[in-house]
Amino acid sequence: MDKLTYFDCFCSVGRVGPPILLDIPDAAGLKREMAAAGIERALVSHAAARFGDPGLGNARLMDEIAGDPDLAPVWFLLPHHTGEMLPPRVLLEELKAGGVKAVRLDPGRAQHGFSLAEWSAGGLLEALEEARLPLILDAEIVTWEEVQGILDRHPGLPLIAANCSYRHNRYLYPLFERHPNLHVEMSRFLGAGTIEDVVRRFGSRPLLFGTAMPYYTGTAAVGRLAYAEIEPADKEAVASGNLVRIIGESWT
Amino acid sequence: MKSFRDRVHAGLPLDDIEIIDIHAHLGPHFNMHIPAASAADMVRVMDLCGIRRTVLSANISFTADFVAGNDMTLEAVAAFGGRLYGACAVNGNYPEVSLAELERCFARPGVVMIKIHPWYTRCALDDRRMGGLYAFAEEREVAVLVHTWLEGDPFGSMALFAATAKEHPKIRWIMGHSGGPFGSRRAVEIAREVPNVYLDIALSMCPARQIEYFVGEVGSERVLFGTDNPFIDPRPQIGRVGLAEIPDADKVRIFGENAKKLLGV
Numbered sequence: 001m002d003k004l005t006y007f008d009c010f011c012s013v014g015r016v017g018p019p020i021l022l023d024i025p026d027a028a029g030l031k032r033e034m035a036a037a038g039i040e041r042a043l044v045s046h047a048a049a050r051f052g053d054p055g056l057g058n059a060r061l062m063d064e065i066a067g068d069p070d071l072a073p074v075w076f077l078l079p080h081h082t083g084e085m086l087p088p089r090v091l092l093e094e095l096k097a098g099g100v101k102a103v104r105l106d107p108g109r110a111q112h113g114f115s116l117a118e119w120s121a122g123g124l125l126e127a128l129e130e131a132r133l134p135l136i137l138d139a140e141i142v143t144w145e146e147v148q149g150i151l152d153r154h155p156g157l158p159l160i161a162a163n164c165s166y167r168h169n170r171y172l173y174p175l176f177e178r179h180p181n182l183h184v185e186m187s188r189f190l191g192a193g194t195i196e197d198v199v200r201r202f203g204s205r206p207l208l209f210g211t212a213m214p215y216y217t218g219t220a221a222v223g224r225l226a227y228a229e230i231e232p233a234d235k236e237a238v239a240s241g242n243l244v245r246i247i248g249e250s251w252t
Numbered sequence: 253m254k255s256f257r258d259r260v261h262a263g264l265p266l267d268d269i270e271i272i273d274i275h276a277h278l279g280p281h282f283n284m285h286i287p288a289a290s291a292a293d294m295v296r297v298m299d300l301c302g303i304r305r306t307v308l309s310a311n312i313s314f315t316a317d318f319v320a321g322n323d324m325t326l327e328a329v330a331a332f333g334g335r336l337y338g339a340c341a342v343n344g345n346y347p348e349v350s351l352a353e354l355e356r357c358f359a360r361p362g363v364v365m366i367k368i369h370p371w372y373t374r375c376a377l378d379d380r381r382m383g384g385l386y387a388f389a390e391e392r393e394v395a396v397l398v399h400t401w402l403e404g405d406p407f408g409s410m411a412l413f414a415a416t417a418k419e420h421p422k423i424r425w426i427m428g429h430s431g432g433p434f435g436s437r438r439a440v441e442i443a444r445e446v447p448n449v450y451l452d453i454a455l456s457m458c459p460a461r462q463i464e465y466f467v468g469e470v471g472s473e474r475v476l477f478g479t480d481n482p483f484i485d486p487r488p489q490i491g492r493v494g495l496a497e498i499p500d501a502d503k504v505r506i507f508g509e510n511a512k513k514l515l516g517v
Contacts, residue, residue: 001262001263002262003258003261003262004261018434020433020434020436020459020460020462021436021437021459021460021461021462021465022459022460022461033460036495036497037495038257038261038495165456166284166456166483166484167283167284168284169284169285169287170284170285173285188456188457190456190484190485190488191284191285191286191287191482191483191484191485192286192287192288192289192293192294192297192481192482192483192484192485192486193286193287193288193289193293193297193482193485194287194485195485196287196288197287197288212457213460214460215433215457215459215460216433216457216458216459216460217458217459217460217461217462217492218460219458219491219492219494219495219496220458220488220489220491220492221488221491222260222261222491222495223260223301223487223488223489223490223491223492223494223495224485224487224488224491226260226261226262226263226487226491227260227263227300227301227487227490227491228263228487229300
């Protein structure tokens, strides 16, 4: 098997207060880590958008990765009601102009302090669905009931469950059965035989390559996929093809 | 021969070296679906990536019945002799039964280690009921693998682990998970201070640059290849070591040379 081409859907740049070990303050640092693991491309968010302020961090991200053809921006968004972000339709234009390839929402009191319910985020989710702009939700932050609600109400919205551990199959499988717009990235989706089991039951469509750098290493996800007992075409789809297809369908 | 890096990227087994997984389990777990949890599944995946031997303890041992768990372990070891090895599970809440289990399991071929899970059993490492188990390990010179996770675990914190390892210097102590992802720095400090402590790399949340950090701070001689299979698939750990930016000699030690010396397998 030739080396796969990897397209990471879940990593970030920017210094954080509590690093695990590795500090990746800038794009050059991220590119070094990608090269070490053999990862060619990445969708990137900025730690300052997550742990500082979404608007500030999104702007820093754009400066940080400007001109790099291998790194594409992921913005953290908020519902617009407090005036911290533009109304959804106007925001969409800004996202499109910025070449944003996916967005993240970190709801809940301990995170960005808002609700994913329709009365709060409904307009934003509707706009994202219209643009078919992938939404990344952290499985350690949201509940599967919240995810199910969004998938039901917004069937055209590509949703990526990230940071999803090996303990979630019993939640995920019934959702995979019902929702073709649900995907999971594999940085922690590492249960024994799970990749093979998902591909056998649902095909490779739900799976996306992800690393959670700088917290976790890209070498783990690379090792998992390189040795997967699935067809080469499925490996290529998980490594990069699925993500290329999903982001290629945005704005169409 | 292609490099480790090229072979990992090509998905080729690293079968020219001896890879020994010192931290694995077996069978289902109440909390999750595990698609490849049987001994046969585990050996098949070992073959795919080149793991020669795996030391395991059945999952049921720590959350339910450790005698039933040891039965499962012994059955798997007997079925896959030379590939699967046993870690005898003990539970300090049942000291007499645990001692009997140690005698029973170590009378069987292929049992090479003791596994303690303080968090699941809720029996602290310094609980006096553990004394007889430590005496057995000292007398038989058996390595002990302990689940460790940050400082918040009142039963098996890294501080308790370090104190227990110091108190029993004849035992070779393996720090399971090396304290978890945020435990890496403390794990290194403990390993530098306590020479009979080994670091285990088994994790699902695999910290970036942890392998390089361990080797740089402690040396590769006390870093062990563990996977937590079948909680965690072993293939990510092959990627972590195979693609780490350390010399090949260090990779060979971590993959298996250290475990071979430690366990005598």
